[in-house]
Amino acid sequence: MDLLKERIKSEYKVKEGNVIKVDSFLNHQIDVELLNEMGKEFQRRFKDVEIDKIVTAETSGIAIATIVAQHFRVPMVYARKRESQNLSEDKYSTDVYSYTQNKTYKMMISKEYLKEGERVLIIDDFLANGRAISGLLDLVHEAKATLVGVGVAIEKGFQVGGQALRDEGVKLESLAIIDEIVDGELRFR
Amino acid sequence: MDLLKERIKSEYKVKEGNVIKVDSFLNHQIDVELLNEMGKEFQRRFKDVEIDKIVTAETSGIAIATIVAQHFRVPMVYARKRESQNLSEDKYSTDVYSYTQNKTYKMMISKEYLKEGERVLIIDDFLANGRAISGLLDLVHEAKATLVGVGVAIEKGFQVGGQALRDEGVKLESLAIIDEIVDGELRFR
Numbered sequence A, B: 001m002d003l004l005k006e007r008i009k010s011e012y013k014v015k016e017g018n019v020i021k022v023d024s025f026l027n028h029q030i031d032v033e034l035l036n037e038m039g040k041e042f043q044r045r046f047k048d049v050e051i052d053k054i055v056t057a058e059t060s061g062i063a064i065a066t067i068v069a070q071h072f073r074v075p076m077v078y079a080r081k082r083e084s085q086n087l088s089e090d091k092y093s094t095d096v097y098s099y100t101q102n103k104t105y106k107m108m109i110s111k112e113y114l115k116e117g118e119r120v121l122i123i124d125d126f127l128a129n130g131r132a133i134s135g136l137l138d139l140v141h142e143a144k145a146t147l148v149g150v151g152v153a154i155e156k157g158f159q160v161g162g163q164a165l166r167d168e169g170v171k172l173e174s175l176a177i178i179d180e181i182v183d184g185e186l187r188f189r
Helices: A002-011 A023-027 A032-045 A062-072 A131-142 A161-167 B002-011 B023-027 B032-045 B062-072 B131-142 B161-167
Strands: A013-015 A019-021 A053-057 A076-079 A091-098 A103-110 A119-127 A146-156 A172-182 A185-188 B013-015 B019-021 B053-057 B076-079 B091-098 B103-110 B119-127 B146-156 B172-182 B185-188
Touching: A002 A023, A002 A032, A002 A146, A002 A172, A002 A185, A032 A062, A032 A146, A032 A172, A032 B062, A053 A062, A053 A131, A062 A076, A062 A119, A062 B032, A062 B062, A076 A103, A076 A131, A091 A131, A103 A131, A119 A131, A119 A161, A131 A146, A131 A161, A146 A161, A161 A172, B002 B023, B002 B032, B002 B146, B002 B172, B002 B185, B032 B062, B032 B146, B032 B172, B053 B062, B053 B131, B062 B076, B062 B119, B076 B103, B076 B131, B091 B131, B103 B131, B119 B131, B119 B161, B131 B146, B131 B161, B146 B161, B161 B172
Parallel strands: A053 A076, A053 A119, A119 A146, A146 A172, B053 B076, B053 B119, B119 B146, B146 B172
Antiparallel strands: A013 A019, A091 A103, A172 A185, B013 B019, B091 B103, B172 B185
16 A cells, blocks of 8 residues: 555654554554545455454554444454453453563453454554464454454564464455565565 | 433443443444544534644543544544653653552653644543543643643543543533442433
């Protein structure tokens, strides 16, 4: 998606450990107009599948998943990442290792909001090693819901997450795939 | 806002410590159609003020603030609640005490995304003791931005946050105000 690639190119920053920052439009400040175009693009790419629910993980997936859910006119559910007083005891739960934070956290969805047979599109902002999305897949499987696809804004193509999902036969749509960071310069697929 | 009150009435749960759960449409599962109506209502209530930016706090403010930002056609910024590898060092920061979690956390916005003179509408899902919104106000003041108002989905009118903001002269708009919880039953203002 050229509009997104242009915005990444003109505004990204690279931090230690090849962490790509796009805080100006996706991860801290949210450009709702751009996200709206991304929502349209996801709808175009998943137009042949029926979708009952959008699933994402807190925190950085929420804004893009909310807008994607508007385009598909379905509810969105975000997985919670820690024990919360507000989350019902009756939940699906899985452990996820975060490379950026170097720790394992729990990812949870209440059983009330993810049901057997529901057709789920997973949406997230970034796909790198794929641990967060694998966690969401675990929850979808635990619920006996049906995964129809995964859509991410930015895939780091030089990390293993994207290829692993494609090898599993998952319909993965990434709006921008970064294949290399050379001397701080991004190369897109 | 009657549509919201009806949804609260038919789907709320009360947890220990008068914590009101509306996980089915606002805090875990997101009903984007309802949030869209709420966005329209905020736009109606703040139609006489100029707004440059919507500001909220992670996590539960993000979905509603994203949709409100669409209605005002301005960017949204969400304050972060912990030190993050991805957040620039150059930030506004304040300490916020959370009653529900019984701990103090840091709330931060990068200086890049909140500027002197910007007209800010703060949006959040809940207003109870008002600590989270006070934290956002601190950040707005620190940035020398201009607060034009505060909009919340649900105000717990039996806690002090709403009255304190009104006493300070803040234009506060709450879409639903719960004045009492009597035997688990809600009474709206």
